[in-house]
Amino acid sequence: MYETGAYGKPKLVAVEWTVTDTGQTEAPTLFGKDLDNTVIPGFYTLHAWIYLHAWIYKPNPTGLFEPWNPTVKCP
Template sequence: MNTKRLLIIGLVVLSLLTLTTAALARSPRQGQASTLVEVVREATEGFQDVEDAQAAGYGLFHGCVSSPEEGAMGIHYVNGDLVGDGALDAMQPEAIIYEMQNGQMRILGVEYVVIAEAWHATNEAPPVLMGQLFNYVSSPNRYGIPAFYELHVWAWERNPNGIFADYNPNVSCEEYNGESAMDETSP
């Protein structure tokens, strides 16, 4: 074989190896995360305006949640009926998260929440939604609710800490001046 042909074959093999390596590097978890973000965006497209969320049964819960070291979770609008039902549905998040920015409420993402006792009435393992394991929050907690599982999904705001991190350093409670802002030092 001539040198030119060997060079072409070598480049083709190298290209195939590079593509295969890139495909393998994308883990199933990353694919599931992208899919869950897409589902959250579809489920909350109609809640860009907080008044639409309120009309659908979501109400303000504990104002704006922040941490001096980690940023903020934002302003949670929670549907109490969904929190207490012991079930999870990707298309019906229990909480929708907003941030007051330039005098306007802007959607950031959601928080899926299920009371631990209600969940374990019909499930042995902790909740998992589209491949994402929930975090457990014991009681007593600063929210004053029974032990629960939660999963944040930052579908509308990039979070450098990760799509599923609780706090987002890009989010602030600075402009929020409504009902009791809750920071990490709150009981």
């Protein structure tokens, strides 16, 4: 995942793992964390996705694996 950096250049801030939501009874896990199926308005409109973010390039004050990072600026 990227945010807009200096001079409009993309800056890597996180990685994201995604799995198509096929109606599984249990969420897939990665690194001991359940992937999340929170709906993201305006994103992933072709399929339902289950995902996990890891904010490894920009610290997230709410947690390493949280879905949103309040310090990331999106255009």
